[in-house]
Amino acid sequence: MRLWRRATTVRRSMLCLWLLLLGFALVTLALSNLFNRDGVHSYQKPRSPRRPLQRVLRPPDLEVIVESKDPALELGDDLAPLRSLQEDQLLFVQSSQGSKSPPQRKGNYKVLLPGTNKEATSPAPSTHGEIGEAVRLHLEGSEKDMEVAAVQKYGFNELVSERISLHRRLPEARHPGCFVEQFSESLPLASVVICFHDEAWSTLLRTVHSVLDTAPSQYLQEVLLIDDLSQHGHLKSVLSEYVSHLDGVRLIRSTKRLGVAGCRTLGAARAAGEVLVFMDSHCECQKGWLEPLLERVAQDRTTVVSPVMDVIDWETFQYNATQWPVRGVFDWKLNFYWESNPKLLDKDPDMNNKPVRSPVLGGEVLAIDRHFFQSVGAYDPGMLLWGTEQIELSIRVWSCGGSMEVVPCSRVAHLNHHHLPYSFPDQEMLQKNKIRIADTWMDAYKKIFYRRDTFAHFIRQAESPNISERLRLKRSLGCRNFHWYLTTVYPQLYIPQDRPGLSGELYNVGTGSCAEYSEGQGQQPGPMNIAPCSGTGSQHCELNFEGELRWGPLAALCLDAKAERVVLSPCPIHRPATSKLQWKFIKLSGQLVHQESQLCLEAVKEGGLPQNSQREVNTHISRGGLFLRSCTHHPRQQWHFEQLVASKGA
Numbered sequence: 001m002r003l004w005r006r007a008t009t010v011r012r013s014m015l016c017l018w019l020l021l022l023g024f025a026l027v028t029l030a031l032s033n034l035f036n037r038d039g040v041h042s043y044q045k046p047r048s049p050r051r052p053l054q055r056v057l058r059p060p061d062l063e064v065i066v067e068s069k070d071p072a073l074e075l076g077d078d079l080a081p082l083r084s085l086q087e088d089q090l091l092f093v094q095s096s097q098g099s100k101s102p103p104q105r106k107g108n109y110k111v112l113l114p115g116t117n118k119e120a121t122s123p124a125p126s127t128h129g130e131i132g133e134a135v136r137l138h139l140e141g142s143e144k145d146m147e148v149a150a151v152q153k154y155g156f157n158e159l160v161s162e163r164i165s166l167h168r169r170l171p172e173a174r175h176p177g178c179f180v181e182q183f184s185e186s187l188p189l190a191s192v193v194i195c196f197h198d199e200a201w202s203t204l205l206r207t208v209h210s211v212l213d214t215a216p217s218q219y220l221q222e223v224l225l226i227d228d229l230s231q232h233g234h235l236k237s238v239l240s241e242y243v244s245h246l247d248g249v250r251l252i253r254s255t256k257r258l259g260v261a262g263c264r265t266l267g268a269a270r271a272a273g274e275v276l277v278f279m280d281s282h283c284e285c286q287k288g289w290l291e292p293l294l295e296r297v298a299q300d301r302t303t304v305v306s307p308v309m310d311v312i313d314w315e316t317f318q319y320n321a322t323q324w325p326v327r328g329v330f331d332w333k334l335n336f337y338w339e340s341n342p343k344l345l346d347k348d349p350d351m352n353n354k355p356v357r358s359p360v361l362g363g364e365v366l367a368i369d370r371h372f373f374q375s376v377g378a379y380d381p382g383m384l385l386w387g388t389e390q391i392e393l394s395i396r397v398w399s400c401g402g403s404m405e406v407v408p409c410s411r412v413a414h415l416n417h418h419h420l421p422y423s424f425p426d427q428e429m430l431q432k433n434k435i436r437i438a439d440t441w442m443d444a445y446k447k448i449f450y451r452r453d454t455f456a457h458f459i460r461q462a463e464s465p466n467i468s469e470r471l472r473l474k475r476s477l478g479c480r481n482f483h484w485y486l487t488t489v490y491p492q493l494y495i496p497q498d499r500p501g502l503s504g505e506l507y508n509v510g511t512g513s514c515a516e517y518s519e520g521q522g523q524q525p526g527p528m529n530i531a532p533c534s535g536t537g538s539q540h541c542e543l544n545f546e547g548e549l550r551w552g553p554l555a556a557l558c559l560d561a562k563a564e565r566v567v568l569s570p571c572p573i574h575r576p577a578t579s580k581l582q583w584k585f586i587k588l589s590g591q592l593v594h595q596e597s598q599l600c601l602e603a604v605k606e607g608g609l610p611q612n613s614q615r616e617v618n619t620h621i622s623r624g625g626l627f628l629r630s631c632t633h634h635p636r637q638q639w640h641f642e643q644l645v646a647s648k649g650a
C-alpha cells in the first residue's frame, strides 16, 4: 500500500513538472509564432492562394491535451500556467468520451491558440469533440467558403488581410507640394487612441504597427489600445502578451461595453499627450501623416483636424487614394458622407496643399487638442454603441467655438466595411443617436429630419431622450444655434421649405403608389419610378417656392424631364431654376404640370405603356415609372402630397 502511494506521489510530481515545462513551452511558442506571423506577401499580390486547403479560419495551431483528475474546468495548482488561457476561453474541455477512466473522474483539456501560422496538425477530429469537428468541416470547405465566412464574421475579407504584411507601406498619394512643407520644431505630442471591439487580429495589429512605423517617435506620446469588451479569443491574453513587447503601446480593457463614443472618452481620460488622435482599429497610415495634423492643432487649439481618408477595399485590401479636395457632410437623414470635389482645383490650384474647412469630420481618424476636447464636452455620453457620434461632435465643435478641417498632406487609409460586424437587430440604436442630435442641436430644423425619417419620429414620440445635461453644456458654453451653423458653416446644404400640402410622399391616385427613386441609386441622377408608398420618409419630396420638385435626403436632386421620361437631375446651385426644372401643382385637379412643356406628370405601372412609346417597350418603360403626358383628368395624373409627420411638433 505504502509503496503504491509513493509511486503515485512520484507520478504526480512528474506530472507537475511536465505540466510546468509544457506551460512554459506553450507560451514561448505562441509568442514566437505571433511575432513571426507577418506575411511575406506585399499589397501588390495579396491573393496568391498558397496552401489553399490547409488553411482554416482559426485552426488550432497548437494543441495540448492535458489529462487531469478533475472533470470540471477547475485547474489545480499544477496547471497554473494555463489559468490565463482558461480565463480567455482558449482552453477547452472535451467530454471524457473515449478515456479509459470513468467519465466523472477524468477530463481532457485542450488548448487552442488561434492565429499562429502553423499548419493544422490536430489529431483526428473524432478524438477531439466539437472543436475538432469544426476544424474538419473548415478543412473540407473551399477557400471561397472560408472567405465568405470571414466576411460574415468581420465585414471584410480577413483571409486576404492575413496574408498582407503587418508592415505594408502604402503607395504615395500626396501632392508634391506636401514634401516641401516645414513643420515647427516643437510640435505637441500625440496620444493615439485606438478603440476596438472584436477587431480581427491582422487589421488591429496592422493599425498599431502602421502608427509605430510612420509616426516620428519624438511626436508620439503613446498608443492607447482600448478594448471595448471584445469577446474574440485572440484579443485576450495573446494580445496582452503581444502588446507587452511593443514600446509605447498600452492596452486598456474596459469592463463595460462602451460603444465608440464612450470608449474614446475613456481613452482620452487616460491619455497623456497634448493632442488626442482617435483612430479606428482598421487603418493604415501614410508616411508623414501625423506632423501636418499636429501642426494645425498647434497653430489653433480649437481646430479639429482629419487626414484625407483613403480607402482600403474590404474584399481585396487594395488601397485607393481619395481625390482631393474632400470634406465631410451630412444629409437631412443625418447620414454622413465624404464628398470629393476635384473640380474645385481648376479654380484654385493653391488648394492642393491647403486645409479645407469641413462641416463634419468622419470619425475614422480625428486629431483634437486634449484640453479643448474636454472643455467642449468630450463625446456625448448618451450616445449608444455606434453611429453619428462624429456628426454630434462636429456640430458641437463648430457651434461652440471650434472649427474643423481636412488636411491634404496627411493621409490615412481606412478599411471600409462591407457591413458592420456588430449586427443591429433593428436600427433603433442608430435612430436614438440621431434623435439626440436632432433634439440637442437642430432647434426647429429637427422637423426636417423627422419628416425624412419617420421611424425616428415614432421612437421620439414614444420616448424623449435624456439630454438635459447636454443642453446645460450647450448653454454654459454659449454655443450658437443651428441656423448659424447652417448658414455659416454648411451653406451648401439646401434647407427644405416642407410646406404643408406641398411636401411629403407624392401619392398617385390612379395607381395607388408613390413616386420613388431607389436608394441604391444614391445621389446619382436617374429615372424616377413608382412603388408602394413606404411611409418611412424615404420617398419624401417637396415642391418649393421656386417651383422645383426636390427629392432625396440632401434635397439636392430635382425632378427633370428627358423627352417624356421623368428623371432626377442635380438641382441648380445658383437659383433661379430654369423652367425645365419647374413644376406647378394644381390643387383642384391634383395635376403636376411641367412648366417648360406644359405636359402633366403621369404614373405608369409596371407593364403599362404610355401612348407614343411602343418602341421602348423592352427598356425601362416596361418597369413603369413617371412620364410627361398631355394633361387629362385621368387618375394617373392625380397627385397628393401626403405629409407623414405633421408640421407641428417633432
Ligand code: UDP
Pocket (backbone or CB within 6 Å): 194, 195, 196, 197, 198, 199, 228, 258, 259, 260, 263, 279, 280, 281, 282, 364, 385, 386, 417, 420, 422
Ligand atoms: N468600436 C468600439 N465599440 C463599439 C463599436 C465600435 O470600440 O461598440 C470601435 C471599432 O472597433 C472601430 C471604431 O470603434 O475601431 C469605429 O467603429 P467602426 O469602424 O465599426 O465604424 P465605421 O468606420 O464603420 O463607421
Ligand code: MN
Pocket (backbone or CB within 6 Å): 280, 281, 282, 364, 414, 415
Ligand atoms: Mn471604421
